[in-house]
Amino acid sequence: MNAFVRGFKEDATRLAGDLRHRGLIQAALNKYYGARDVKKSKYQSWEDARQAAAEIKWEAINTLDKCLVDFTAKLEARGTRVHWAGTAEQARAIVLNIVREKKARSIIKSKAMTSEEIRLNDALEHAGFEVVESDLGEYIVQLRKQAPYHIVFPAMHLTRGEISELFERELGSAPTDSPEELTMIARRALRSKYIAADIGITGANFAIAETGMISITENEGNARLTAALPKTVITLLGIEKVLPRLEDLALFLPMLATAGAGQTLTCYNTLYGGPRQPGECDGPEEYHVLLLDNKRTHLLADAEQRDALHCIRCGACLNVCPIYKNVGGHTYGTTYSGPIGSVITPHLRGLQEWKHLSDASSLCGACTETCPVKINLHHHLLHNRRNAVRQNPVWWEKLAFIGFAFIVNRPVLYDIGKKLARIGQLFHPLIKGSPLDPARAWTKTRDLPELAEKSFHELWRERR
Numbered sequence: 001m002n003a004f005v006r007g008f009k010e011d012a013t014r015l016a017g018d019l020r021h022r023g024l025i026q027a028a029l030n031k032y033y034g035a036r037d038v039k040k041s042k043y044q045s046w047e048d049a050r051q052a053a054a055e056i057k058w059e060a061i062n063t064l065d066k067c068l069v070d071f072t073a074k075l076e077a078r079g080t081r082v083h084w085a086g087t088a089e090q091a092r093a094i095v096l097n098i099v100r101e102k103k104a105r106s107i108i109k110s111k112a113m114t115s116e117e118i119r120l121n122d123a124l125e126h127a128g129f130e131v132v133e134s135d136l137g138e139y140i141v142q143l144r145k146q147a148p149y150h151i152v153f154p155a156m157h158l159t160r161g162e163i164s165e166l167f168e169r170e171l172g173s174a175p176t177d178s179p180e181e182l183t184m185i186a187r188r189a190l191r192s193k194y195i196a197a198d199i200g201i202t203g204a205n206f207a208i209a210e211t212g213m214i215s216i217t218e219n220e221g222n223a224r225l226t227a228a229l230p231k232t233v234i235t236l237l238g239i240e241k242v243l244p245r246l247e248d249l250a251l252f253l254p255m256l257a258t259a260g261a262g263q264t265l266t267c268y269n270t271l272y273g274g275p276r277q278p279g280e281c282d283g284p285e286e287y288h289v290l291l292l293d294n295k296r297t298h299l300l301a302d303a304e305q306r307d308a309l310h311c312i313r314c315g316a317c318l319n320v321c322p323i324y325k326n327v328g329g330h331t332y333g334t335t336y337s338g339p340i341g342s343v344i345t346p347h348l349r350g351l352q353e354w355k356h357l358s359d360a361s362s363l364c365g366a367c368t369e370t371c372p373v374k375i376n377l378h379h380h381l382l383h384n385r386r387n388a389v390r391q392n393p394v395w396w397e398k399l400a401f402i403g404f405a406f407i408v409n410r411p412v413l414y415d416i417g418k419k420l421a422r423i424g425q426l427f428h429p430l431i432k433g434s435p436l437d438p439a440r441a442w443t444k445t446r447d448l449p450e451l452a453e454k455s456f457h458e459l460w461r462e463r464r
Contacts (some may be wrong), residue, residue: 002353004333004353004354004356005012005356006359008331008332008333008356010206011327011328011330011333012227012326012327012331012360015326015327015328015331016098016291016326016327021157021328021462022325024156024159024324024330025156025157025158026325028153029155029319029325032261032262032319033262033319034259035261035263036259036262036316037261037262038232038262039257039258039262039263039264039314040258042264043258049251049372050255050371050373050374051371051374052251053251053252053372053373053374054307054310054373054374055256056243056244056248056251056252057307057309057310057312057373058307058310059244060209060242060243060244061240061300061306061307061309061310062237062306063081063244064095064240064242067209067242067244067385068209068239068291070209070210070212071207071209071212071242072212072289072291073212074210074211074212074213075212075273075289075442078211078212078273078274078275078277079275080212080273080288080289081286081287081288081289082288082289082290082291083288083289083290084290085290085291085292085293085294086293086294087293087294087398088117088118088119088292088294090117091118091120091236091290091292091294092119092120092123094290095120095123095124095201095234095236095290095308096123096124096127098199098232098247098282098288099124099127099232099235100127100201101127101460102198102199102231102232102286103198104129104198104199104232105129105130105198106129106130106132106193106196106197106198106199107124107129107130107131107132107175107198107199107200107201108132108134108193108194108197108199108200108201108225108229108230109121109131109133109134109200109201109202109226109400110133110134110135110200110201110202110203110216110218110222110227111133111135111138111154111203111218111221111223112201112202112203112204112236112237113148113151113203113313113335113336114203114237114238114257114292114422115193115201115203115235115236115350116147116148116335117253117292117294117335118135118236118292118294118373120201120236121133121142122368128463131142132190132193132197132203133225133386134190134193134222134223134225135154135218135220135222135223136154136155136183136220136222137153137155137188138154139186139190140154140155140158140166140186141154141155141167141172142165143167143171144158144166144329145421146328147330147335149209149328149329150315150318150329150337151313151314151315151318151336151337152260152261152313152314152315153315154328156329157328157329157330158214160177160178160179160182161177163179163182164176164182167182167185167186169190171177171185173185179359190222194225194226194229195229197226197229197230198230198231198232199230199231199232199234199365200226200227200229200232200233200234200284201226201234201235201236202214202216202223202226202227202233202234202236202272203216203222203235203236203237204216204233204235204236204237204355205217205241205256205312205313206241206242206243206248206249206252206312207237207241207242207243208242208243208245208246208248208249208271209242209243209244210244210245210246211246211271211273212273212274212397213246213271213272213273214235214237214271214272214273214289215249215253215269215271216268216269216270216272217253217256217257217266217268217269217271218266218268218270219261219263219266219267219268220265220267220268221267221268222389223268224268224270227270227272227283227284228282228283228284229282230284231284231285231286232284232286232287232288233284233286233287233288234288234289234290235272235285235288235290236290236292236333237289237290237291237292238292238293238294238296239291239292239293239296239297240296240309240310240311242295252312253265253266255268255312255314255372256372258314258372259314259315259316259370259372260314260315260316261404263264267419272287272292275287282423294348295347295348296309296431298347298349299347299348302347304349304383305343305380305383306339307333307374307375307376308343308344308347308375308377308380310373310374310375311340311344311373311375312372312373313335314372315338316342316370316371317338317339317340317366317367317370317371317377318337318338318339319370320366320367320369320370321338321339321361321366321367322359322362322364323361323362323368324337324338327360334347334349334354334357334358335425337458338367339361339367339377339378339381340375340377340401341357341368342357342358342361342381342384343375343377343380343381343384345357346358346388348383351384351387351388352388352392354387355384357390358381358382358384358385358388361378361381363381363382364378365376365378370377380450418455422451423454425448425450425451428448432448
């Protein structure tokens, strides 16, 4: 058992039994469900919107080479410097080179899951640079020295009291349980960071091939300040974020807001096309865009699971997943948690090391049903399971299934097996949960279902 599996099992066992933690998450998500459903009802047809979004993303991913060439050409024509990073190491090196070239000391950063993916903050801090997260949730978990808990709601797992204690300890503020006062405490601490920052780093929600523009969606305005005040700005995004046309945002911006946070439209939606142009009053003097592959092209080459690249990082699949709601985001031990994380992490970080995430699923299909771009998530979890076994088959599992197939295809043996199982069921309470229990992994926390006294075939024979 590798360290990732061991950590997952330990954290999942602990948090699944933590009723306070589960109550916090489920209370937050219940509010989300109500708001989301109201906003979905405003669409003439939510299902038609999903289908249209899926088709646009299919077009973008299947013409990714052309879209990226068009996107970079338009950006470079306005003076943007575009960088290509094949790996996380290359991406970190590119950013560090820019920071050192500018002799920067302080860096302000808005929400960017790709920066979490490549461990950018750790690299910058190790090199001696101050990095401050400007998104409120990200700022809170940074002060706690934690990773984001959720793609959209980084500090969902914390109460007002815990945040107040954190601010009291780290920022010297007075205790309060008022959300407004907590927000103002963070705002006062962050304002000076914006002004002092030499470099701003942002993520991106979408990249428009037709116009060469970056689309950033946010609720706090922090990304606008991050991109407007520093003299140098770096935008880091995965290559799959491309949309073919500007008009596609008319569908994707409200869909992202509805699926992600139960909003009609996110508060701030901004397009960035390059450094400050003549006559413009704000914006960076120098603008860099870093396009990250980091094994996305490996996933692109997999025709069966390629649609996982359609993801718009709305977090909707996390919000409906019964596993996520019980074990929480940190248990996954990786940047992308929940169903989408369980699908793509084995592609990005190694199938054998991370196959346990695809096993940790009920396969209920709620994730596929809620995904606004119709990614076939629960089937991809099965695909990962199958591929992991094909790569590294376990001899006793293979032998067990050969035996199972042999018996179920022979009715006489199957009938004998049923009779033996009924007899074994009588003795099972004596060995339940012990090393002798063949079903102990199940019966640690559950009762074994009782076999019926008579099978359907036996009842049918009696009836006839």
